[in-house]
Amino acid sequence: KFPGARYGLKMACGENPKRVYRMRGGPSTRMGNMAGYRAAFIQAESYRRKWDAWNKDHKGDPPERNLRTESLAEVLRGNIYVQNHCYRADEMAQMLDLAHEFGFKIRSFHHAVESYKIADLLAKEGTSVSVWADWWGFKEEAMDGIQQNAALNQQAGGRPIIHSDDPGGIQRLNQEAAKAMYAGQRAGIPVTRDQALRWITLNPAWAIGLDSIVGTLEPGKMADVVVWSGDPFSVYSKAVQVYNDGWLAYDRTDPAHQPRTDFELGQVPAPGSDR
The missing domain is CATH 3.20.20.140 (Metal-dependent hydrolases)
Structure with missing residues (x-):
């Protein structure tokens, strides 16, 4: 838990x-x-x-x-x-x-x-x-x-x-x-x-x-933060960065901070995509 x-x-x-x-x-x-x-x-x-x-x-x-x-x-x-x-x-x-x-x-x-x-x-x-x-x-x-x-x-x-x-x-x-x-x-x-x-x-x-x-961004609380590309209530917005307790867990622009699985082996980005 x-x-x-x-x-x-x-x-x-x-x-x-x-x-x-x-x-x-x-x-x-x-x-x-x-x-x-x-x-x-x-x-x-x-x-x-x-x-x-x-x-x-x-x-x-x-x-x-x-x-x-x-x-x-x-x-x-x-x-x-x-x-x-x-x-x-x-x-x-x-x-x-x-x-x-x-x-x-x-x-x-x-x-x-x-x-x-x-x-x-x-x-x-x-x-x-x-x-x-x-x-x-x-x-x-x-x-x-x-x-x-x-x-x-x-x-x-x-x-x-x-x-x-x-x-x-x-x-x-x-x-x-x-x-x-x-x-x-x-x-x-x-x-x-x-x-x-x-x-x-x-x-x-x-x-x-x-x-x-x-639950909120306040001094003394865990820094769990999502940085969005736009309005977080928009279907067009994407998570750009995710921080867990202040640690960068995900970065959309940095492959070193992106999850990888065996299912992605051999895959290449689609033409024109940003990934």
Whole structure:
């Protein structure tokens, strides 16, 4: 993991756990999922209390270790951040109720296709949403998406994050953020370029607890910098230089600072190209 990042617990709502775990004796309904979460956290709370009591004075034998429960106990202590896969607004609200019941925080809802419906609630809770710019409709719980999802969460005072679920989209998150920004602006939502840039920089850094060392260009933070040939939100702009913690990792004009693979052996630049 990234040095300094909190450990994360991936949880899932809705159709994925229903589909996967019902064949293994697990819940097959959304109600069953929630009952399973509550049962697990009830057990984890009891486990946490026993260990916290023993750790105060180490008297007697320690409680029996349970590795399945230990991760949830660390969530309850605030040492592990919850990253929650969840699409529907009602299920996100239910998960927030669960978090209140057991005293933990959900750091980010991932995918969160319907988060615009409860943007004010998410902002109040301080829970970020990691969303797509314009991808939905591929299964039942992902049907009610809109292009203004990130913008509406921003307008409500939340922390939108533009994410990807595939190796292609993640390489072009600047363009994904641009699409979401312009979709909001076309709908009359006053999203600024600085806010949209935070969707792929500071906000995701915050979601994994790294906003104190990465995510913005400030003295004392790691110098992770991309120098663009033009507007970073333009499809025509190219990354000219990339710095990782101040070290030049890529230079478009210098072959010595460009990645090489065996697949490139024998290849020559196309006529008229700049590579």
